[in-house]
Amino acid sequence: EVQLSESGGGLVQPGGSLRLSCTASGFTFSSYVMSWVRQAPGKGLEWVAGFSSRGNYTSYADSVKGRFTISRDNSKNTLYLQMNTLRADDTAVYYCAKGMINTYYFDNWGQGTLVTVSS
């Protein structure tokens, strides 16, 4: 059974930093695309960042480019999201999502971790 478990969320001041982690199990982590998707309170889904399964390619939404960095450690089956220069509009539940071998639709999701940016 595929399991994705996010951690690292919490309350942070504007301009601060936070690192999210997603620990995966139940599948060959290194073989699959992984992404972060967020959802602001009462709003829709927003794709944030993605990491390819081959070639270490990363991609980002324009809203986070230059501030967020996605990475993965295949030896630890873990996906990360380093978030810097956080703003109030980054407040959201952040979901870790498993893609397919070379495509970015998501067949498994974690339960999410809440990030609140506020003074």
Place this chain on the structure above:
Amino acid sequence: ENVLTQSPATLSLSPGDRATLSCRASQMVSSFYLAWYQQKPGQAPRLLIYGASNRATGIPDRFSGSGSGTDFTLTISRLEPEDFAVYYCQQYGSSPRTFGQGTKVEI
């Protein structure tokens, strides 16, 4: 960026009704790279359809997807009580990957 616009924003229906949800893209979606998700309050999204018309594992056949190019449709043939939720389309043919703003199917 390929902007996805879903309509209507809210669909008020009854159990047993047919639901038709629309997703229109601002640019061509390459290779039918369009997915649909269902989300219930307090839960993570669930994949329903990928490749515009392929049902994901375990999804009942009352859910079907169709369309190509810039116009896509999710149809629920006969609404069950558990189908009342918010539905999102997502394109994954180009980066950044984008979601529509959602359609709420309510009783």
